[in-house]
Amino acid sequence: MSNFVSSVMDGVKAKNPAEPEFHQAVQEVVESLEVVIERHPEYRTAKIIERIIEPERVIMFRVPWVDDQGEVQVNRGFRIEMNSSLGPYKGGLRFHPSVNLGILKFLAYEQVFKNSLTTLPMGGGKGGSDFDPKGKSDNEVMKFCQSFMTELCRHIGQFTDVPAGDIGVGGREIGFLFGQYKRIRNEFVGVLTGKGLNWGGSLIRPEATGYGAVYFAAEMLNTRNDTLEGKTCIVSGSGNVAQYATEKILDLGGKVVTVSDSGGFIYDEAGIDREKLAYIMDLKNVRRGRVNEYAEKYSSAVYTPADSNLDYNPLWDIKADCAFPSATQNEINGNDAANLLKNGVYVVSEGANMPSTPDATEQYIAKGILYGPGKAANAGGVAVSGLEMSQNSLRLSWTREEVDQRLQGIMKAIHKQAFEAAERFGTPGNYVNGANIAGFLKVADTMIDMGVV
Ligand code: NDP
Helix, strand or coil, X not given: CCHHXXXXXXXXXXXXXXXXXXXXXHHHHHHHXXXXXXXXXXXXXXXXXXXXXXXXXXXXXXXXXXXXCCCEEEEEEEEEEEECCCCCEEEEEEECCCCCHHHHHHHHHHXXXXXXXXXXXXXXXXXXXXXXXXXXXXXXXXXXXXXXXXXXXXXXXXXCEEEECECCECHHHHHHHHHHHHHHXXXXXXXXXXXXXXXXXXXXXXXXXXXXXXXXXHHHHHCCCCCXXXXXXXXXXXXXXXXXXXXXXXXXXXXXXXEEECCEEXXXXXXXXXXXXXXXXXXXXXXXXXXXXHHHHCCCEXXXXXXXXXXXXXXXXXXXXXXXXXXXXXXXXXXXHHXXXXXXXXXXXXXXXXXXXXXXXXXXXXXXXEEECHHHHCCHXXXXXXXXXXXXXXXXXXXXXXXXXXXXXXXHHHHHHHHHHHHHCCCCCCHHHHHHHHHHHHHHHHHHHCCCC
């Protein structure tokens, strides 16, 4: 680690103890930026690095609610308002028992650079709760969402902070949250994205993150005159991102052989076709079941339960060309990356946020594979959220084709910015550096324009 990186990281660790995911996300960006700071001393003078790692505001609050048995439950709610240089804070809400301050700070930090790359006017934020929607009744989820929004509503607004979904927050949760916001504030505005189509949502928003990650992979392949046609793909997760990544891979002629959840994964050598994907969508979105049921229904599939005693995940040890990690952070460690590379995977496009550990990303880069980091590859979701905000302001709805075309245009633009920045700053083909640098430059220049605020 260079002196520059270690001095920044010493400060970050001292000020933000016990937040390893936040440290990891900051370190990756700071390593990419060293060359930028050398060429642009004005960023050092303006203390941009020190300012960009400090959230503008952190909100933490109690979320009390009553479960179906009449028992009082208490969760913790958060909203990290990280950076509003480019526009209102924008980023999802995560409901998962693992949620804590450090995880949300890492996600909010990543979001700043990601939103900058989309070319749309959005700052970065993230929020959520340690509430677990799994196993709760619809009534309990509604009670929780209403209590959560009762506090959150005083901190957000269409021109201030516009949350969306993330892990554990889909259309059902956004509906309950929006209903409570509307009731308390007595205003019908685009304060959340990922809304239902009847009440201000955008076509293609549910699909956008997964589709975008596949468009990004296609763009990377295009630099080598290659396509997804006939490629075998491994996908992790079976939620929103994984489902629509699978759909778009099928559209572009690829074959998907895996999906997973926290219980384990299925390997279907015959491939997940559209009928099987419809089964997964019903299983996960309507029946809220587990992926092992897929193997009971389709004999071509083998189910492997998750085993926390292993130092690798056998999901990443399956022969394939492309990988689309779409579950959660740090799901691919160094051993997994070695397995991916050994088996011939040469495209990794991250639907999830920071799914690869630093050890894994180092191996991808050393091997020179096409590696699209989350903040570039999964930016399609927030991009279409930005388009949802535009439609809400216009009080108009664009067609499916129009939104999809804009999404494709944005993913191309993100790819181009990352590709060109990597080249300009001396590491051609390194999309990690490219995305970090291109995302940073726009925010940094804007922060300088706006003075010390
Ligand atoms: P969902 O809640 O719809 O699905 C998450 C999936 O990942 C589920 O299959 C879940 O399994 C699995 N998963 C979650 N946590 C873990 C864990 N700790 N270990 C193993 N599996 C896990 O979320 P999304 O699809 O929306 O999000 C997936 C990833 O994509 C996240 O990293 C998110 O931040 C990122 N992302 C999402 C965007 C969006 O628009 N939704 C935008 C950009 C990024 P189980 O049901 O068993 O928990």
